[in-house]
Amino acid sequence: MKRTVEDIDIFEKRVLLRVDFNVPLDNSGNILDPSRILAELPTIKYLLSKNAKVIICSHLGRPKGEFNQQLSMVNIAKYLIKLLNCKIRFSPEAIGDKVKKLIDEMNFGEVLVLENIRFYKEEEENSPLFASKLAELADVYVNDAFGTAHRKHASTYEVAKLLPNAVGFLMGKEINTIVSVLDNPQRPFVAIIGGAKISDKLNIIHNLIKKCDTILIGGAMSYTFLKAQGVDIGKSVYEESCIESAKNILEDAKQIGTKVLLPIDHICASLFSPNAQAVKVKQCAIQDNLQGLDIGPKTIKMYKNEIKSANTIIWNGPMGVFEFANFAKGTYEIAKCVAKNKGKTIVGGGDSISAINKLKLNQKIYHISTGGGASLKLIAGECLPGVDVIADK
Numbered sequence: 001m002k003r004t005v006e007d008i009d010i011f012e013k014r015v016l017l018r019v020d021f022n023v024p025l026d027n028s029g030n031i032l033d034p035s036r037i038l039a040e041l042p043t044i045k046y047l048l049s050k051n052a053k054v055i056i057c058s059h060l061g062r063p064k065g066e067f068n069q070q071l072s073m074v075n076i077a078k079y080l081i082k083l084l085n086c087k088i089r090f091s092p093e094a095i096g097d098k099v100k101k102l103i104d105e106m107n108f109g110e111v112l113v114l115e116n117i118r119f120y121k122e123e124e125e126n127s128p129l130f131a132s133k134l135a136e137l138a139d140v141y142v143n144d145a146f147g148t149a150h151r152k153h154a155s156t157y158e159v160a161k162l163l164p165n166a167v168g169f170l171m172g173k174e175i176n177t178i179v180s181v182l183d184n185p186q187r188p189f190v191a192i193i194g195g196a197k198i199s200d201k202l203n204i205i206h207n208l209i210k211k212c213d214t215i216l217i218g219g220a221m222s223y224t225f226l227k228a229q230g231v232d233i234g235k236s237v238y239e240e241s242c243i244e245s246a247k248n249i250l251e252d253a254k255q256i257g258t259k260v261l262l263p264i265d266h267i268c269a270s271l272f273s274p275n276a277q278a279v280k281v282k283q284c285a286i287q288d289n290l291q292g293l294d295i296g297p298k299t300i301k302m303y304k305n306e307i308k309s310a311n312t313i314i315w316n317g318p319m320g321v322f323e324f325a326n327f328a329k330g331t332y333e334i335a336k337c338v339a340k341n342k343g344k345t346i347v348g349g350g351d352s353i354s355a356i357n358k359l360k361l362n363q364k365i366y367h368i369s370t371g372g373g374a375s376l377k378l379i380a381g382e383c384l385p386g387v388d389v390i391a392d393k
Ligand code: AMP
Pocket: 194, 195, 196, 197, 198, 218, 219, 220, 221, 237, 292, 293, 294, 316, 317, 318, 319, 320, 321, 322, 323, 349, 351
């Protein structure tokens, strides 16, 4: 068990709180979905109740080490003012003397929001020097950024080595819930994996075949698996460099006795466009001039049958290009079926959660995780550096 905020002395301390406020924004910087911020409030309020100086550190988007006004944390700081009953300050820098001065000037029981940590390229490089500059700002480090726990970055990993540390309530809740469901999962245990980034998810799928009874594959990644089986996939998106691994996964799954199901029909288009006309392809193989953009009705039926009889379900990644109305049906049908299931259901990943929210089914899901990649890695039994680096109780 990891040490939590309740296990360390934070009374009137300067606390560096790493959170995941990587929320979707519109072009004017308005927050489209504040779930990740709302989920963080219990930890912030607890630290404030202990009269700590709460120094909030997060990334927002992918600025790749450069300043980008649209991705400034100033919008998040403004949003926090509406939620918290204390003074909230914003620092246009995340390290350095000006930040230290702001921290000296603030009163205990107040919040300081640091500028986007990914404006500094040293963050993703996990730079020890950069981490030491962050550590200079605080007496205690608390990591509550579950969504980034699988990353070994300066503010999620290296800095933890330099200060007394603990996990926050959100991190604790995510880990305890996911681990308790998966420790001894009620069977059948079904994983539904979709989306496009197969290279990110291949290792995870390889580990999942040892844990699940059935894996349902959808989205663009299914075409790499189909191609690995020698099926014609037309112009569908796939990753050549992942074909061998996909073959190995299918082979290993067969040996272990885990079912890995792939689409048996598709909704295709001749071009990738929101207005593209949907073409039903009633069989597994896709003609040369078409690309698969959603799973077809036979696949939906087959996947729903597996989901209905499951007692534990994890779902990460859309079944198709659900952003385009003509290719959203597979994802929404799967969302509805998962929500109907009375077993333990865990949904992670921005797109799957967005489908669940759009259908207003969030109350019907056992656990909606704030971390897509992190929850998948935890489920697959892989290590989360941001958690491992925190001291045990
Ligand atoms: P990921 O971040 O890996 O979960 O991928 C999510 C993205 O995959 C979404 O933006 C989907 O539009 C995209 N996607 C899903 N299915 C397909 C497909 N068949 N072809 C191209 N992109 C897809």
